[in-house]
Amino acid sequence: EMRSQVDVLTLTATPIPRTLQMAISGLREISFIATPPADRLAIRTFVCAFDPDLLREAIDKELARGGQVFFVHNRIEDLARWTREVSALAPQARVGMAHGQMPESKLEQVMIDFVDGRYDILCCTTIIESGLDIPRANTMIVNEAHRFGLAQLYQIRGRIGRAKDRAFCYLVVPSEAAVSAEARRRLEVLQRFTELGAGFHVATHDLEIRGAGEMLGHRQSGLLAAVGFDTYARILEEAVAELRGQPIRRETDPEIAVDVPAFLPEEYIPDTGQRLDFYRQLAQALDEGEVRAILTELEDRYGPLPEEARLLGEVMVDKTLVRRTGARAYELTASRLVLTVGMDARLDPAKVMRLVQRHQHPWKLSPDMRLSYTFGDQERRNHLAAARKRLKEILTCLSG
Template sequence: RDGSIDVVIGTHRLLGRDVRFKRLGLLVIDEEQRFGVKQKERFKKFKAEVEVLTLTATPIPRTLHMSLLGLREISMIMTPPVDRLAVRTYITRQSEAVIEEGVRRELARGGQVFYVVPRVQGIEEHAVRLRKLVPEARVIVAHGQMPVELLEQAMVDFVEHRGDVLVSTTIIESGLDIPRANTMFIARADMFGLAQLYQLRGRVGRSRLRAHCYLMVQALERLTPDARRRLEAIQRHAELGSGFNVASQDLEIRGAGDLLGARQSGYIQAIGFEAYARILAEAVAELRGDPILREHDPEMVFDAPAYLPESYVADVGQRLDFYRRLSGARDVDEIDEVMAELIDRYGDPPLPAEHLALVMSCKTYGRKLRALALELAGTRFAVRLGPETPLSAEAAVALHRETKGRLRLAGERVVATVPAATGDDRSRQLRMCVKALAEMVART
């Protein structure tokens, strides 16, 4: 209170109304995902101009969304610690055979095992079952409802390797660094949030040994769509430093929450998430004095088959995700990145998928031109210009001259002649359309 202490490290106790700071200048919030909105806003009230630095491996949707909108600055550390290996992650049915094999394999190399359950109720039953499956394993139980002395002793025993398997709730989610523990089983993994799963998995793989994480469910076919997406996301993003990707997936699944309210996740039901995000981004740009370019999606009239075949991307959720990313791409580079990911995961794209990428490339150029419509019929490709199209009459004349008549102005349209095409030649025809649009954009 009198300013004699320069640095204070504390828990939620620092939120107490009897705690006063003379000249608070910097606030560092570690494990940001464990704090609520009201708690973080309480910190801000200490001083109007306090600098805030939040640290987290998996930012909550609200915080991540604010960063993506430019309301908060974001910095990512993508480099993993030296000699660390990615944790191999498996989605499997609850199976005693899998558990026994995994525990015995870890014990054989002198390691330890985490066994995480979603609730305190029934935790002793899990421990009894483990003792029967692997009698030689020393099983320790730890959960938040234990007396403090017993909980502390259980954790100390495990850290000092007086136990082989720790059966616990999510109290181990953060703060533990036990390099010897390199296998984890998560029972009823479908009951955990995506950020929780990522934080829990981070308890293993903290040495040079390959770690294993088993996400166990009762029945794969009975998973809810959101639960399946969470599990598939945590399995897919297994590489070190992938916390940002996990958080982005969490944002997509749970929504962004209220920027001015207390909810840290949830969809904007009234107008839709993407419309809400666009309106908010425009408001932020207006307050900052930045130019506001309201996007206009041109009407697309293409007679080419452009889609992701089910035979190429079987999962409907994945197809929808790729459609969303392609349609929302800001430039051709983003489209190329999405297509590179598709090729990496599913192999060379069939013609309809290749056509889709080319059509979306045309769309991004059409947005930049503020075009009203893009039309491809036969050998004629027409770009219908809008009142906001940044293409002057002089530029259109120069375009006609420099392309030797290949692009010409016809009324309110710029018309290009492209080669006739069917089947495999359709991609070449679409590339000509992309090239024509790129030449137009270059002169705006």
């Protein structure tokens, strides 16, 4: 079936942002191979400042179990100096050097010697990032890791851990201060996703960080930062549906005004770019499940949610409910909630009138199409929970 229906088949562990975006948006079909080879173990990954004692210990530990080490430094001009430094760290080890500007015959011989075990440590550039399968090499040190791209680091890390032994990868940076916020984010992603078959998750974060690029142009990344991944994907999905002649359903994005301190504190997420990114994700969440998933990610990355962030999550859940009604605006105070219902609302007028006419529920509908509910004394003690209950009540008035 595949031979008869597929013209181009792309196999990749970490698709570039544009390729992944094409798959997510429906321009390409995608399938996953998530089952790792038998007996493989996840690679333990550490981000650390340059520390000779730590690196010496990592090298000694690997050599003591009969293994080999990759030391990756991606600048040819000072690779020889780093090779000497590594030799000084492990004087008992046999150290080789490999890079793309070496004569082909010499490079081939170095690689053969490393594969055959005549070198214990290979100091090299990213020339080793694909095509190598050396089961005994199970420790990798990536020097100046902040200079590498996310997918590139993932690909390089894949050169170790190709046997039954546990592998260790050390992503070395000069100091915390020398690492940009974006580079720190790349390293955090790689440190977080160490399980086998995590390439797709790494690629989605790479897409978020670098942008999707041009679908019909030559740029393979970029263009996404201004609007965020979800908005970009939604716009593209609408464009694809229009080209296919499919109906387009554009969601109303209601204005939300609440009287609770609902925000992401700067002391909780110090980096402005990351804070804005989470605001974008929460604002574009389509249902409560998506909001909860984002809050879980926040807790995983930054610790327990402060009260303001928890309240923001609750408000965003309310927003998903308001969006389902098609209302233009939602206002919440300690005494009442107000929905501004426009012509695009998805509410059945007859059902709304029945709701308003129930004496036990103080609903009101004004001539300017503002549907309001006044809280009782008990409800005012927890007006957020009361508002959630009433919003769900309004959803019973949906058309259809």
